[in-house]
Amino acid sequence: MHAYRTHTCAQLTAADAGSDVRLSGWVHNKRDHGGVLFVDLRDHYGITQIVADSDSPALEVMEKARLESVITVDGTVKARAEAAVNPNLPTGAIEVFARAVTVQSAASDLPLIVNSAEDYPEETRLKYRFVDLRRERLHRNIVLRSQVISSIRRRMIDKGFTEFQTPILGASSPEGARDYLVPSRLHPGRFYALPQAPQMFKQLLMVAGFDRYFQIAPCFRDEDLRADRSPEFYQLDFEMSFVTQEDVFQAIEPVLAGVFEEFANGKSVTPAGSFPRIPYAEAMLKYGSDKPDLRNPLIISDVTSHFEKSGFGLFEKIVGGGGKVRVIPAPATHEKSRKFFDDMNDWARREGFAGLGYVTRKGGEFGGPIAKNHGEEGMAALYAELGLGENDGLFFAAGKEKDAAKLAGAARTRVAEELGLIEEGCFKFCWIVDFPMFEYDEDAKKVDFSHNPFSMPQGELEALETQDPLAIKAWQYDIVCNGYELSSGAIRNHKPEIMYKAFEIAGYSREEVDGNFSGMIEAFKLGAPPHGGSAPGIDRIVMLLADEPNIREVIAFPLNQRAQDLMMGAPSMVSARQLRDVHVRLTEQPKGSPAEMTGMTGSATERDENPGENR
Numbered sequence: 303m304h305a306y307r308t309h310t311c312a313q314l315t316a317a318d319a320g321s322d323v324r325l326s327g328w329v330h331n332k333r334d335h336g337g338v339l340f341v342d343l344r345d346h347y348g349i350t351q352i353v354a355d356s357d358s359p360a361l362e363v364m365e366k367a368r369l370e371s372v373i374t375v376d377g378t379v380k381a382r383a384e385a386a387v388n389p390n391l392p393t394g395a396i397e398v399f400a401r402a403v404t405v406q407s408a409a410s411d412l413p414l415i416v417n418s419a420e421d422y423p424e425e426t427r428l429k430y431r432f433v434d435l436r437r438e439r440l441h442r443n444i445v446l447r448s449q450v451i452s453s454i455r456r457r458m459i460d461k462g463f464t465e466f467q468t469p470i471l472g473a474s475s476p477e478g479a480r481d482y483l484v485p486s487r488l489h490p491g492r493f494y495a496l497p498q499a500p501q502m503f504k505q506l507l508m509v510a511g512f513d514r515y516f517q518i519a520p521c522f523r524d525e526d527l528r529a530d531r532s533p534e535f536y537q538l539d540f541e542m543s544f545v546t547q548e549d550v551f552q553a554i555e556p557v558l559a560g561v562f563e564e565f566a567n568g569k570s571v572t573p574a575g576s577f578p579r580i581p582y583a584e585a586m587l588k589y590g591s592d593k594p595d596l597r598n599p600l601i602i603s604d605v606t607s608h609f610e611k612s613g614f615g616l617f618e619k620i621v622g623g624g625g626k627v628r629v630i631p632a633p634a635t636h637e638k639s640r641k642f643f644d645d646m647n648d649w650a651r652r653e654g655f656a657g658l659g660y661v662t663r664k665g666g667e668f669g670g671p672i673a674k675n676h677g678e679e680g681m682a683a684l685y686a687e688l689g690l691g692e693n694d695g696l697f698f699a700a701g702k703e704k705d706a707a708k709l710a711g712a713a714r715t716r717v718a719e720e721l722g723l724i725e726e727g728c729f730k731f732c733w734i735v736d737f738p739m740f741e742y743d744e745d746a747k748k749v750d751f752s753h754n755p756f757s758m759p760q761g762e763l764e765a766l767e768t769q770d771p772l773a774i775k776a777w778q779y780d781i782v783c784n785g786y787e788l789s790s791g792a793i794r795n796h797k798p799e800i801m802y803k804a805f806e807i808a809g810y811s812r813e814e815v816d817g818n819f820s821g822m823i824e825a826f827k828l829g830a831p832p833h834g835g836s837a838p839g840i841d842r843i844v845m846l847l848a849d850e851p852n853i854r855e856v857i858a859f860p861l862n863q864r865a866q867d868l869m870m871g872a873p874s875m876v877s878a879r880q881l882r883d884v885h886v887r888l889t890e891q892p893k894g895s896p897a898e899m900t901g902m903t904g905s906a907t908e909r910d911e912n913p914g915e916n917r
Contacts, residue, residue, distance in 0.1 A: 332364075507541065514542050738772065
């Protein structure tokens with residue numbers, strides 16, 4: 303017999319009745335029924351009920367074993383009485399009568415209870431993550447993550463993609479988020495950067511003659527954390543040669559739709575080949591966001607023209623100054639009290655906006671200050687244009703175009719949530735396309751890239767030389783699902799003369815382009831194919847499939863919101879010798895650190911902002 307187990311805790315069935323078995327696992331739960339002890343034994347695979355009574359020499363050992371102790375049980379499989387069968391367990395038709403028990407590892411007091419769904423502070427859960435991972439929901443999420451990655455890898459290979467690995471230690475890039483830097487021991491004063499994405503390397507693989515690349519790539523970005531963002535994350539990174547935007551869509555839609563269908567657990571999924579394509583400008587107008595949740599049926603409209611000459615002076619002033627007025631319908635709100643509308647206005651103010659105007663309507667009668675000032679006739683015309691009914695309310699977002707769009711988008715979501723309008727049980731995908739190549743930076747008072755500087759502009763060099771930069775669209779696209787951006791991608795700019803011109807428009811000299819992106823620009827001068835790709839986020843995919851609101855719930859060992867590993871104590875202080883090895887000198891250390899004990903002093907803030915100067 304095997305030293306630890308003949309079966310897992312999910313294998314035994316009624317067909318095994320009478321068999322002698324050995325099981326190992328954690329003591330999940332205990333129930334003492336007056337001389338008869340029932341123990342739920344748990345391993346990675348499931349749970350088996352163990353029974354010991356006064357006739358069993360195992361009883362005393364099992365009585366003393368605390369929850370989460372690891373034990374090995376020798377016993378005989380017995381069929382449960384029909385009334386005692388547990389249909390919710392794969393092993394619910396049997397139990398194991400224990401003859402002998404060996405304690406492999408005794409557990410002390412637990413920081414959190416594994417067999418309970420009780421919530422615990424995130425600090426506790428992350429500090430004792432190895433215990434938290436034993437809990438059913440989190441354990442299931444991490445298994446799901448593994449299954450999703452395996453499915454993605456299989457589907458990509460079936461689509462003709464080849465998996466490659468790209469470097470982890472690379473050069474810092476002036477674009478994007480902050481890099482995580484790694485000092486070099488062999489090259490004093492120089493630093494590697496952990497990859498924010500394998501962007502340049504995957505493009506260079508296309509230049510090298512490979513045709514369809516992918517990898518499940520680790521990426522690192524030193525940026526502020528949110529519920530759907532982690533400083534260390536994984537993405538399905540892929541690139542293709544000799545492709546148009548449409549080719550990229552046709553390649554990745556079946557992969558994403560297939561994975562979601564496989565793990566959707568009964569929810570509907572937008573079929574491959576039918577992901578809606580929504581231009582960026584349309585998305586910002588209709589949804590107030592470039593990552594619209596299509597489960598929400600509400601559509602934003604621009605009604606600026608109705609307030610060019612209106613009795614409502616505030617809106618007239620906004621429109622006269624070049625602003626916009628956007629509206630969000632609130633259908634069938636005739637039975638809502640005035641408080642509902644006032645609460646929405648208060649919510650907008652808490653979110654940092656000036657406020658959210660509204661009009662009420664009940665049985666065709668308009669109410670509220672905007673209706674009073676705009677007039678019955680004006681409101682009737684507005685409602686007729688929007689196709690609204692006699693019992694529909696209306697919310698107004700007014701201001702500069704970007705501000706009005708942002709408020710309208712947030713209000714669209716809030717109204718739909720409050721009214722219970724968001725469709726359940728579905729995953730709705732779309733593409734956002736036709737992003738602007740450039741935008742005007744109000745702070746710097748200059749034209750700059752709006753999305754991705756390495757995208758091919760639509761119209762290529764001719765567009766850059768003849769069109770208003772702010773009118774030029776790029777071959778850029780995002781994949782969005784249920785309001786989450788899963789990835790950004792683009793058809794790449796593979797022609798040096800177009801790249802130089804695009805950067806020139808954004809205020810960069812030829813010398814700056816050569817200095818910052820020498821590897822890529824030189825490669826493109828030696829023969830580069832047209833190419834493009836994208837990189838859907840693995841963590842966000844699993845987060846959606848697991849129906850989790852926080853990305854940390856689908857990562858085995860995540861950092862907290864301050865980018866700390868509470869379990870391992872990272873980031874940690876290092877010794878003076880380690881710092882000397884990599885030619886780094888700190889000018890201040892927190893008290894009690896290894897470096898402080900050697901007499902080193904200085905400013906941690908300066909170190910973070912200027913790592914190259916504090917050596």
